[in-house]
Amino acid sequence: MRLIGRLKDSRSPVLVMGESGTGKELVARAIHFRGAFASRPFVAVDCGALVPTLIEAELFGYEKGAFTGAIRASKGLFHAADGGTIFLDEIGELPLELQTKLLRVLQEKEVRRVGGNERVKIDVRVIAASNRDLEAAYRDGTLRKDLFFRLNVISVHLPPLRDRKSDIPALVEYFLDKFCADKILRMSNAAMKCLQQYDWPGNIRELENCIQRAVTLRNHDVLDINDLPPALRAPYPAGAGAAEATTAVTEGHTSDLEDLERITIQRVFEQVKGDKTLAGKILGISRATLYRKLRRYKLLKSSVASA
Secondary structure, three states, X not given: OHHHHHXXXXXXXXXXXXXXXXXXHHHHHHHHHOOOOOOOOEEEEEHHHOOHHHHHHHHHOEOOOOOOXXXXXXXXXXXXXXXXXXXXXXXXXXXXXXXXXXXXXXXXXXXXXXXXXXXXXXXXXXXXXEOOOHHHHHHOOOOOHHHHHHHOOEEEEEOOHHHOHHHHHHHHHHHHHHHOOXXXXXXXXXXXXXXXXXXXXXXXXXXHHHHXXXXXXXXXXXXXXXXXXXXHHOOOOOOHHHHHOOOOOXXXXXXXXXXXHHHHHHHHHHHHOOOHHHHHHHHOOXXXXXXXXXXXXXXXXXXHHHO
């Protein structure tokens, strides 16, 4: 987050690396919307999802009659992002021929539409992302070396969730609020332990789907092991959740993110003298989320006393 803060007003190309589901597009959006570019266009492009025969036309635009079906001219995605940011997700999936044309766009800061001769100047900040090892890709010839170094001016590496498991409780709190903001839900200690022992091959996206499933299928306000997907609860025998519900899971393993959140909430409460409504507005969270966090950080008693 500190690195993102330093990049928010920079025009330098940024390369975001990380496994699928680690939040690469969220990083790109954070860089764009936290700084001077926030009011300008943000265009996200999934390079792996573009139709191979139409990639050039999609990116750079085309003239009327350039190919069958081109009944009118189109400016293209780079032109749509003019003055702002274009996010090229899975950049390693672009064919070599298109990589050459993209490199020219980055160098010359101009595009030429398919079927046209005129070159149009553009002013676009480029953020690219990949879940592949791009250094290995340019060594084996599937990625142009000069394109890699053009994009890799500043790199941001997103670690997989299995390497940052101390962040899982904070992420769970966020997703509980996202999928059920009007009700106070919480995760049992046993369920949280189960979440922290899983390796999450799908990373944060898989965790989000897991919490959404649990919230949707729940029949009580405390989510337990039995509310989790079968792949997560497989190592636990039936009824294990109730037996382990009093087990302390995260004691002594709080993350920096949690510590920062606890301190922030405590300071806000001191400033508003325990006014929960005002504290929620300042913190930008719902009342249900506020109560859940107060209980989690053992601030509820002191805040009630001061309210």
